Amino acid sequence: MIRLYDYALSGNCFKVRQMLAWLGVDYQSVPVDFHPGRAHRSAAFLASINPLGQLPVIDDDGFVLRDAQAILIYLASKHDAQGRWYPDDPQLRGQVAMWFAIADELTRTASAARLHDAFGYENIDIEACRRGAHAAFRLLDDHLAEHASEGRQWLAGPQATVADLACFPYAALAGEGGISLDEYPALRSWIWNFRHLPGFIGMSGIFAAGPA
Structure with a gap:
């Protein structure tokens, strides 16, 4: 199952949640204390999740991908067989x-x-x-x-x-x-x-x- 490193108030994280919802893909949300905890800038997060210290990040069975737009392309390419969200043209x-x-x-x-x-x-x-x-x-x-x-x-x-x-x-x-x-x-x-x-x-x- 996809793990989404997520923050509820992030617009970029919302993009991924919305895409997953439209595609009907189950996922596990991993909340990250962006504010006020700034956990996305912690040494552990930078070392193991995203060295850029940004959200969102997904882990799809060991495939780790950061950047909201990159994740949208990946999810649509993998799960949208009709090409509804990322057309082939x-x-x-x-x-x-x-x-x-x-x-x-x-x-x-x-x-x-x-x-x-x-x-x-x-x-x-x-x-x-x-x-x-x-x-x-x-x-x-x-x-x-x-x-x-x-x-x-x-x-x-x-x-x-x-x-x-x-x-x-x-x-x-x-x-x-x-x-x-x-x-x-x-x-x-x-x-x-x-x-x-x-x-x-x-x-x-x-x-x-x-x-x-």
């Missing part, structure tokens, strides 16, 4: 990789702003993080607005993929880092649509949609 895979870069930028900016405001991290240039997050959100909003004008609602392809999952949590949690999404209507609509996907599980701060 080369152009779509290229687009997915492109949006993974934006997901990483959101971790660097919007997630860092959230660490500053909600978790009390002090050694963060909060204004630089918010500027960077707004630049990424503007790019996402422009792309989604253009797609909406063509009758499409997802980042890559006709249905939601791992690209959408990778970018979703730190957009949905932007307010916890003092970042308003008021000027990004297409982005807000995409967040609403994503939350209403069948099987969406949510997390603290991102609630699953209720019954219609």
Whole structure:
């Protein structure tokens, strides 16, 4: 069984939990005291789990993999025989990789702003993080607005993929880092649509949609 080194309030860990839920894959959650314990920076964690001191990490019967986006690709490639979440088409895979870069930028900016405001991290240039997050959100909003004008609602392809999952949590949690999404209507609509996907599980701060 997959072991997931997990923190309930991490957007990156949420991506993996959500992917596992959609794929119907059983797993064992191994809670890591990210805050306030900073167990992900402990000598034991760095030596045996992830030398970069980051979450999430999975251990699939001895195969250890770190980085949320890498884990999404691995899980979809192994467990999604229909190619629903990580399509085989080369152009779509290229687009997915492109949006993974934006997901990483959101971790660097919007997630860092959230660490500053909600978790009390002090050694963060909060204004630089918010500027960077707004630049990424503007790019996402422009792309989604253009797609909406063509009758499409997802980042890559006709249905939601791992690209959408990778970018979703730190957009949905932007307010916890003092970042308003008021000027990004297409982005807000995409967040609403994503939350209403069948099987969406949510997390603290991102609630699953209720019954219609």
